[in-house]
């Protein structure tokens with residue numbers, strides 16, 4: 371049974387790859403035969419060669435590192451704050467009663483809507499972008515942490531109590547690990563949102579980073595090829611980091627949670 | 630808290646309908662359940678009485694079973710002894726000290742295994758030593774000893790979801806034994822197991838009980854199981870939960886289902902349960 375599933379799954383992967391390769395092929399042919407205007411939509415080979423010409427490895431690496439640095443720092447701060455507040459709100463009833471309405475009120479505001487305020491508060495420098503990315507990670511994680519805390523099997527807490535645990539040790543050794551699977555889901559969603567918010571923030575207000583790189587190319591009348599390579603690169607980066615986080619989560623909770 | 634009205638009411642109840650001879654010897658009163666009542670607040674604002682005037686004393690090293698139909702308050706009573714829930718009336722003392730919370734020498738095995746899914750078998754048992762002040766290596770060493778006691782040393786590194794129900798309950802028993810509690814409280818611990826595993830674990834439990842001399846309070850739906858294991862069987866009746874009768878199981882161990890006395894007791898308890 372699992373053998374069949376495995377072959378099916380590797381077939382799925384192969385088919386998916388064939389689809390992607392075919393799409394690139396069609397694109398190449400369309401651009402070359404003039405079905406689409408190559409100045410608006412250059413063929414993949416043209417896009418890559420244009421990008422190779424206009425971008426030095428150095429500038430590319432610099433922009434990439436800046437984007438990664440921003441998204442990591444904002445995400446980590448947002449996820450930590452979200453986890454801490456969500457867990458505390460789930461554990462300490464009084465605290466939860468106070469902060470939950472506030473969180474529920476702010477949560478529906480898309481992080482990008484904060485950009486004007488962020489610029490007024492923090493200026494155009496790094497802190498405003500950090501703040502927006504922070505929000506992207508914070509809300510999914512805080513919600514997941516709170517929900518996770520509320521859905522802990524009470525028998526686990528009781529079992530630990532009969533073994534003499536209460537207060538903070540009960541929270542840290544039982545409630546927090548019991549919440550880990552929910553937390554992991556929140557972290558993964560938060561990462562995706564942080565990443566999306568990052569590029570948007572860089573499009574609007576930045577002087578480095580992948581988002582800046584593509585919007586600058588457009589503003590200075592550069593090559594469409596660079597923009598296309600840029601967005602594909604952003605996609606690839608998101609894909610890779612998401613896969614890495616997924617793998618880390620699987621290592622962390624997969625064995626006992628059965629992911 | 631001494632509620633004199635409650636005590637008087639329960640004393641009257643006892644004199645009207647005696648369920649068992651009440652021992653007064655403090656030596657035989659290791660666990661003393663005195664006129665315990667429990668009411669839950671219902672959602673409608675009224676309250677439901679789940680336990681009323683429960684009086685029982687349990688001697689040290691005694692094996693006592695609670696039987697009774699579903700919803701008669703067995704789990705609630707066990708939880709009160711465990712210190713996981715408060716009695717609304719009366720009180721329970723263990724060796725003369727009122728029960729004010731868990732961790733006063735009560736080890737608990739729950740109906741569902743209640744193992745920590747993020748810990749392996751050995752770490753689940755080692756978790757039981759968290760409050761013992763032992764360091765990590767000693768905790769694991771002691772946990773391995775307990776796993777050996779329940780015959781599971783080979784499964785030490787398995788996670789709960791990788792274990793069968795019987796293995797999970799063995800680990801639960803090992804973990805409950807970690808702090809070397811004087812009392813083992815077990816809430817239908819074998820209820821979810823198949824007949825064969827169940828009988829196997831009954832034997833294991835008796836072996837451990839005899840070797841370690843614990844006081845065991847055991848909740849079960851099965852009269853057979855109660856008869857195989859217990860010194861005394863306490864029959865609870867519902868609405869509100871109260872003790873209907875207490876049976877002495879005066880049978881030598883190891884017991885056999887085929888003995889006539891076993892069957893006579895079975896019939897007697899069954900009659901009382903079903904009327």
Ligand SMILES: Nc1ncnc2c1ncn2[C@@H]1O[C@H](COP(=O)(O)OP(=O)(O)OP(=O)(O)O)[C@@H](O)[C@H]1O
Pocket residue numbers: 669670679697698699700701702703704705706
């Ligand atoms: N937290 C609670 N709030 C309200 N009612 C409760 C609560 N816990 C238990 N009860 C009620 O108390 C009664 C006794 O419950 P309990 O779990 O002690 O029964 P039990 O004898 O263990 O039943 P079973 O054999 O099915 O496990 C039931 O009617 C139940 O609905």
Ligand SMILES: [Mg+2]
Pocket residue numbers: 703704705816
């Ligand atoms: Mg029960």
